[in-house]
Amino acid sequence: xxxxxxxxxxxxxxxxxxxxxxxxxxxxxxxxxxxxxxxxxxxxxxxxxxxxxxxxxxxxxxxxxxxxxxxxxxxxxxxxxxxxxx
Amino acid sequence: xxxxxxxxxxxxxxxxxxxxxxxxxxxxxxxxxxxxxxxxxxxxxxxxxxxxxxxxxxxxxxxxxxxxxxxxxxxxxxxxxxxxxxxxxxxxxxxxxxxxxxxxxxxxxxxxxxxxxxxxxxxxxxxxxxxxxxxxxxxxxxxxxxxxxxxxxxxxxxxxxxxxxxxxxxxxxxxxxxxxxxxxxxxxxxxxxxxxxxxxxxxxxxxxxxxxxxxxxxxxxxxxxxxxxxxxxxxxxxxxxxxxxxxxxxxxxxxxxxxxxxxxxxxxxxxxxxxxxxxxxxxxxxxxxxxxxxxxxxxxxxxxxxxxxxxxxxxxxxxxxxxxxxxxxxxxxxxxxxxxxxxxxxxxxxxxxxxxxxxxxxxxxxxxxxxxxxxxxxxxxxxxxxxxxxxxxxxxxxxxxxxxxxxxxxxxxxxxxxxxxxxxxxxxxxxxxxxxxxxxxxxxxxxxxxxxxxxxxxxxxxxxxxxxxxxxxxxxxxxxxxxxxxxxxxxxxxxxxxxxxxxxxxxxxxxxxxxxxxxxxxxxxxxxxxxxxxxxxxxxxxxxxxxxxxxxxxxxxxxxxxxxxxxxxxxxxxxxxxxxxxxxxxxxxxxxx
Numbered sequence: 001x002x003x004x005x006x007x008x009x010x011x012x013x014x015x016x017x018x019x020x021x022x023x024x025x026x027x028x029x030x031x032x033x034x035x036x037x038x039x040x041x042x043x044x045x046x047x048x049x050x051x052x053x054x055x056x057x058x059x060x061x062x063x064x065x066x067x068x069x070x071x072x073x074x075x076x077x078x079x080x081x082x083x084x085x086x
Numbered sequence: 087x088x089x090x091x092x093x094x095x096x097x098x099x100x101x102x103x104x105x106x107x108x109x110x111x112x113x114x115x116x117x118x119x120x121x122x123x124x125x126x127x128x129x130x131x132x133x134x135x136x137x138x139x140x141x142x143x144x145x146x147x148x149x150x151x152x153x154x155x156x157x158x159x160x161x162x163x164x165x166x167x168x169x170x171x172x173x174x175x176x177x178x179x180x181x182x183x184x185x186x187x188x189x190x191x192x193x194x195x196x197x198x199x200x201x202x203x204x205x206x207x208x209x210x211x212x213x214x215x216x217x218x219x220x221x222x223x224x225x226x227x228x229x230x231x232x233x234x235x236x237x238x239x240x241x242x243x244x245x246x247x248x249x250x251x252x253x254x255x256x257x258x259x260x261x262x263x264x265x266x267x268x269x270x271x272x273x274x275x276x277x278x279x280x281x282x283x284x285x286x287x288x289x290x291x292x293x294x295x296x297x298x299x300x301x302x303x304x305x306x307x308x309x310x311x312x313x314x315x316x317x318x319x320x321x322x323x324x325x326x327x328x329x330x331x332x333x334x335x336x337x338x339x340x341x342x343x344x345x346x347x348x349x350x351x352x353x354x355x356x357x358x359x360x361x362x363x364x365x366x367x368x369x370x371x372x373x374x375x376x377x378x379x380x381x382x383x384x385x386x387x388x389x390x391x392x393x394x395x396x397x398x399x400x401x402x403x404x405x406x407x408x409x410x411x412x413x414x415x416x417x418x419x420x421x422x423x424x425x426x427x428x429x430x431x432x433x434x435x436x437x438x439x440x441x442x443x444x445x446x447x448x449x450x451x452x453x454x455x456x457x458x459x460x461x462x463x464x465x466x467x468x469x470x471x472x473x474x475x476x477x478x479x480x481x482x483x484x485x486x487x488x489x490x491x492x493x494x495x496x497x498x499x500x501x502x503x504x505x506x507x508x509x510x511x512x513x514x515x516x517x518x519x520x521x522x523x524x525x526x527x528x529x530x531x532x533x534x535x536x537x538x539x540x541x542x543x544x545x546x547x548x549x550x551x552x553x554x555x556x557x558x559x560x561x562x563x564x565x566x567x568x569x570x571x572x573x574x575x576x577x578x579x580x581x582x583x584x585x586x587x588x589x590x591x592x593x594x595x596x597x598x599x600x601x602x603x604x605x606x607x608x609x610x611x612x613x614x615x616x617x618x619x620x621x622x623x624x625x626x627x628x629x630x631x632x633x634x635x636x637x638x639x640x641x642x643x644x645x646x647x648x649x650x651x652x653x654x655x656x657x658x659x660x661x662x663x664x665x666x667x668x669x670x671x672x673x674x675x676x677x678x679x
């Protein structure tokens with residue numbers, strides 16, 4: 001496998017991962033926290049209405065997890081494609 | 087001990103700590119001055135980034151905003167945290183791989199154009215200066231309120247402290263003081279919150295307390311009770327959405343991409359040793375930010391409930407349902423003297439009526455109770471955090487701590503902004519354009535002089551804030567969102583993006599956003615020059631000026647793409663540069679400057 005091809009495949013895998021993460025990022029904040037907030041507020045978890053919880057708590061927790069998930073998966077990709085740092 | 091003596095001791099101790107760190111962390115090279123020698127541990131950088139990011143506004147004002155806007159304040163909570171996801175996924179690792187010192191430097195090299203670099207420098211300086219004015223004001227206010235020193239003296243002391251560690255240590259000194267400042271500010275923020283949550287719900291964790299039942303034995307959920315209490319007095323329900331969905335959506339998006347595009351935040355990720363560190367460091371930054379940002383909604387809701395319950399002591403409309411003015415608590419009196427709380431006995435009954443007299447249906451009902459208008463004529467949002475320890479009857483040392491925390495939040499953000507400004511001047515303008523052959527020693531000296539100059543300018547503007555000071559946050563985020571973020575992102579993700587496209591895009595995004603903001607807020611914020619009243623009825627599709635940054639960014643993307651399609655592709659070596667920054671391997675070599 002040529003180095004250029006390897007670089008392209010690595011980049012494609014990265015873009016796919018970014019796409020997945022940004023989709024989750026969008027769903028928890030914009031979809032659950034804003035667009036569907038009224039519908040989700042009909043459900044409650046603990047003492048929170050679900051839509052309100054996503055807008056003021058849940059989305060932030062998911063953001064944190066997302067970044068660590070991305071960092072972890074990228075480290076694996078870096079090694080898999082042998083482009084990691086020494 | 088006297089509260090004031092105690093406050094002097096606590097604030098003095100934190101300042102001594104910052105100066106001690108400054109002496110320990112002096113910078114001896116430009117690499118140390120600009121990027122702390124790229125030797126900062128990712129967790130440490132995360133903590134420094136959190137302090138850098140959370141300003142006087144986050145510490146003092148945000149919970150107050152939440153208290154009065156309720157659900158609608160979610161835009162700030164999501165907007166100012168979600169940007170870190172964009173930063174970690176789209177910018178930080180690649181800019182770290184690029185391995186140079188400033189954000190304009192990347193734009194200049196990637197788009198092989200000094201013009202592009204200059205546009206970036208201008209955006210950076212305007213955004214950072216406007217932002218730093220607010221911090222300097224915050225320092226002055228905190229000193230004035232807690233230590234009773236004149237506002238100007240407060241700003242001068244703040245300038246002196248920043249001067250010592252920023253001029254001596256550059257990014258290195260700033261990084262380690264920011265870590266200390268983070269510890270001070272987060273402790274000062276969470277301690278009162280824990281006590282208030284315990285008080286109201288019996289649960290020490292504010293994040294859980296906000297979703298718990300009241301501990302008064304009624305079994306009513308705190309948020310339900312709050313909704314009930316505010317709607318009983320004619321205010322909109324706390325947890326209900328009040329603004330338009332489109333505007334809330336776009337404002338959140340503008341704040342997110344503005345956050346990711348702010349140079350003083352981006353440059354923090356230049357300081358870690360490796361590309362993989364840049365990714366994980368953004369995660370740590372958000373952990374440390376989230377501790378405050380998930381506490382703030384609880385502080386806001388609980389403070390609002392405490393305030394309402396203090397004033398409306400009994401049934402709404404009952405003759406003895408309202409607090410007798412002469413029996414008001416001590417904290418109420420304390421804050422009246424600052425002018426941040428103001429009472430006016432409109433119906434002369436000696437009791438306080440606090441309700442929404444703008445709501446016609448409720449105002450009519452209120453009139454039947456013999457109420458003649460809302461008597462809390464001023465309730466400044468900022469007291470929600472500042473008065474919290476007093477409302478919850480916490481010991482004096484907690485109040486002293488809140489003062490130190492507010493100062494830490496303002497100083498840490500100011501230092502980060504000042505570093506971004508001074509490196510743009512000494513590295514991008516002087517070294518990059520005016521005198522490329524300058525020696526490293528001279529550049530280091532120049533960067534120190536630029537830092538000193540920036541501190542003086544910021545201090546001056548903090549003492550004499552231009553009329554637009556209150557509007558500037560919208561401007562800073564609008565600029566970063568509409569000009570810098572798209573240029574950086576396209577520079578990494580679109581190999582064919584060229585000089586012409588990037589410059590045209592930045593200018594189009596910038597101009598459209600500026601014009602939209604000025605249209606409703608006055609040209610250069612000069613009162614009376616606005617073209618239309620700043621109200622939802624006049625806004626384009628109901629989009630507020632603060633929310634327009636996302637539209638400006640879209641315009642930037644579209645214009646840049648269209649222009650790049652009809653002009654020559656970037657040179658071969660630039661396309662190689664893009665391929666190079668996309669892979670982590672070889673980052674160690676890239677930092678040789």
